[in-house]
Structure formats: structure tokens, C-alpha cells
Amino acid sequence: MFPLVIAAQRNAAKMNNNLPQLQILQMKMTEARQSGNQLDAARYSQETVMFMKEKGVNPLKNMLVPLAQAPLFISFFMGLRGMSNVPVESMRTGGLFWFTDLTLPDQYYLLPLITSATLYLTIELGTDSARLGSTNMQTMRYVLRALPICILPFIINFPGAILCYWVSTNFISLGQVAFLRIPAVRQYFKIEPLVAHTADSLPVKPKGFVTGLKDSWTNMKITKELEDRQRVDEIKFQRAGRGPIQKTYKYDPTRPTSSTAAGKDPIVSAKNRD
Structure with missing residues (x-):
């Protein structure tokens, strides 16, 4: 996974350093879409794609690590749960400290709490390095922050084996993030230094969760209305071509x-x- 982590870090650094220009193009595209000017919206969208291609930036590259980890995590999750349900005899005494029996949930609820806390730190440091700047990305960041709290009630009754694996994975991820923040390490792996952007230097000012959520919902409704309008125009055009004058x-x-x-x-x- 480490090569994918390096690729994602390189892409995140480039996105951060080109964030002001990307936000300007996104603002123009949003304004054109809200005013119903599809021609300008398409033009600014094309300019954004060309700009990202020129700078070697691709937002999808930030999803390489989660997409690659998902099948592995699901496989380990199902395997450990099956071994706990059997149960495998060696797992009854193969734990550590207060969770010696890995087939049972943690009676002190410490493992679920540590899992949620380390997951929150992993998400926070990961999104901080990615510098999510647009309104939709900011909303996604708030959703990701709430994820560890939302899953806590569901993982309380997980077997200790699953939570032990999950906590270990989170600590490894935190170690990778800390390691890749060392300037000498970033220079060795050809990761660009991060440019510090202040709120005043960015075209799009930071918004609160509620405001960002409202803006995202408004943009979604406008996009849906434009798609419906375009679909109606296409139907009318086809009928005009087939029907009488x-x-x-x-x-x-x-x-x-x-x-x-x-x-x-x-x-x-x-x-x-x-």
C-alpha cells in the first residue's frame, strides 16, 4: 500500500498548492450553473479539466488508498469474525492486557473507544494534508469527521480480534502520516512542500457545516433543474422534427x-x- 500512499500524497500536495486557481474556476463554473448559462458552465468545466491535466492533478487519486484498502479490510473483517464465531481455540487466550479473549467483545469498551479515536485522528490528518477546499469537499470533510462517532454504537459488540486488527491498522496509518510529514522524507519521495494558504488568500472563504450543507443542496437542486430542462428541450426538439409544421x-x-x-x-x- 505504501506506493499508493506516496502517489496520493504527491497528488494532495499538488492540489493544495494549486488550490486558489482551482477555486476560482470552480466559483465561475458554479455561478454560470446557477444563472442557467450552460455554455459558460461547460467552458469553465473544460478549463478546470485542462488546468488539472496541466498541473498533473486528479482528485480521484486521493481515493486510491481507501479503494485499495476496502477489499482487504472487508476480507480480514469477515475472516476474523468467522474465526471468532467458531471459535478458534487459540483466540480465547491470544489477546493482550485486558482483552485476553479475542472472541468476545471488550467488556470495558476501551477497544471501541480507541478504535473510534484513532480513526478520527487518521481522517483528520488525512483530510488536512489533502486540503479539501471546495464546498462539496468541505461538506465531505464534516461527514468524515462524524463517521467515527456514528460507528461507535455499532462496533461496541464486535469481537476483540476485529477491533485489535482495526486499531493496529489505524496506528500504522497514523505512523505513515507522521513519517511523510518529515521534510527530508518528502524531498526523498519527491512530494512537493505544502504552501500555507490563509483564509484571506483563498477565493472561497471557509464555511460552517450548515452553510456548506445548504450550498451543496442548492447546487444539487440547480443541477437537477438544468438536467430536467435540457431533457424537456430535447423531447420538444425531437417532436418538432417528426411532427407536422x-x-x-x-x-x-x-x-x-x-x-x-x-x-x-x-x-x-x-x-x-x-
Whole structure:
């Protein structure tokens, strides 16, 4: 996993150092989308893609480590749970300190608490190094911060073997983060030094959780409305191409006019219209 961690750290450093330019493009794209200007929104989206390609930045690279760890974690989780349910006899006395029996939950609830605490530190240090700057990313950061607290009631009754493995993995991750913060180590692995951005130097100012959540919800609704509008326009365009020529009027046909009173036909065929 270490090569993937290095690749993710390099990408996170590049994203942090180019954050002001990325935020400017994201602001322009959001404003164009909110105003309904799809042409400008598409143009700024393309400019953002080209800028990230030029700087060698890809937000998906930050997901390499979690995606690679997920199948391994699930495999170990299912394997250890199955061994605890059998149970494997050696696991009854293979623990440490107060959790000698790895097939039973921790009666003092210390392992679940340590697991949640180390998971929180891992998420906090990981998202801090990634410098999540956009509104959606800030909202994701708040959600990730709440994750260790939300899972605590569910892991209280986990066997000690699973929590022991989970805690060990968290400590290894924390050690990697601390190791990769050493300047000499970053230079050896060709990880760019992080540029410190103040709140005043960034185009997008930090927002609270509620404000960020509202902005994300508003952007989602606007995007959905634009997609629905585009879908309706496409349907109308297809019907216009297949159907008969529709009659058009020079004025509102629902309102009486002098021409209708005189017996003139206000209907003008689309073929004869200038």
C-alpha cells in the first residue's frame, strides 16, 4: 500500500498548492450553473479539466488508498469474525492486557473507544494534508469527521480480534502520516512542500457545516433543474422534427384583436412566414 500512499500524497500536495486557481474556476463554473448559462458552465468545466491535466492533478487519486484498502479490510473483517464465531481455540487466550479473549467483545469498551479515536485522528490528518477546499469537499470533510462517532454504537459488540486488527491498522496509518510529514522524507519521495494558504488568500472563504450543507443542496437542486430542462428541450426538439409544421401567430391568439374582429385570418403558416 505504501506506493499508493506516496502517489496520493504527491497528488494532495499538488492540489493544495494549486488550490486558489482551482477555486476560482470552480466559483465561475458554479455561478454560470446557477444563472442557467450552460455554455459558460461547460467552458469553465473544460478549463478546470485542462488546468488539472496541466498541473498533473486528479482528485480521484486521493481515493486510491481507501479503494485499495476496502477489499482487504472487508476480507480480514469477515475472516476474523468467522474465526471468532467458531471459535478458534487459540483466540480465547491470544489477546493482550485486558482483552485476553479475542472472541468476545471488550467488556470495558476501551477497544471501541480507541478504535473510534484513532480513526478520527487518521481522517483528520488525512483530510488536512489533502486540503479539501471546495464546498462539496468541505461538506465531505464534516461527514468524515462524524463517521467515527456514528460507528461507535455499532462496533461496541464486535469481537476483540476485529477491533485489535482495526486499531493496529489505524496506528500504522497514523505512523505513515507522521513519517511523510518529515521534510527530508518528502524531498526523498519527491512530494512537493505544502504552501500555507490563509483564509484571506483563498477565493472561497471557509464555511460552517450548515452553510456548506445548504450550498451543496442548492447546487444539487440547480443541477437537477438544468438536467430536467435540457431533457424537456430535447423531447420538444425531437417532436418538432417528426411532427407536422405547427401554425404560428403574430400575436397572442387568446386575446381579441381588430384583425379578428374584421374577419381576417391571423394564422400564418411557418412556410410563408418571413
